[in-house]
Amino acid sequence: MTKFERVCVAGQFAYDLRSAQRALVGGGEDLVAQQERLHASGLREAELVESIYGWSLRHASGLDGWSIIKGCRSGDLDGSLEAAQSAARVWVAADPERRFVTLTRRS
Numbered sequence: 001m002t003k004f005e006r007v008c009v010a011g012q013f014a015y016d017l018r019s020a021q022r023a024l025v026g027g028g029e030d031l032v033a034q035q036e037r038l039h040a041s042g043l044r045e046a047e048l049v050e051s052i053y054g055w056s057l058r059h060a061s062g063l064d065g066w067s068i069i070k071g072c073r074s075g076d077l078d079g080s081l082e083a084a085q086s087a088a089r090v091w092v093a094a095d096p097e098r099r100f101v102t103l104t105r106r107s
Contacts, residue, residue, distance in 0.1 A: 004104050009048060009085060011092040011100030018043060018100065039063045041098075046091060048103045054079020057087045060102065 008015040021038055039061065046069055047060040054072035059065065070087040072079035077087060088101035 002106055004106055006102045006104045009101050009103050010088040011096060013096060013100075014043060014092075014098055015100040015102070017097075018045065035061070035063065042095070044095075044099050046088065046099070046101045048081070048084045048088060048101060050081075055081045055084035057084050057091060057101065 018038065021034065024034065044064065045060040046057055049056055049058055051073070054077070056071040056073070056077060057069045058071075059067050059069065068074070069091055070076040070084070072083075077083040092099045092101060
């Protein structure tokens with residue numbers, strides 16, 4: 001069976017904050033309510049994703065419409081993972097306490 005892990009590639013502070021908040025779900029808070037609360041507080045997650053066009057940076061939540069932040073199909077990026085990682089660092093730098101970027105990979 002293939003296992004996957006999500007790793008933080010930019011914005012470790014906000015990633016750790018979200019992880020701490022997620023631990024509260026076990027304490028009885030509904031996951032959907034928690035996601036809405038964190039979103040309302042301004043916490044944002046984006047993810048690096050690979051498509052047939054190459055690597056892009058997109059919002060990692062339906063609360064943000066899964067929208068593309070920087071994409072290779074639109075010409076914002078050249079499709080390389082390095083370009084997407086660079087875009088991720090720039091995106092996080094605009095609000096480092098409330099933004100983070102993840103990448104899901106096989107473990």
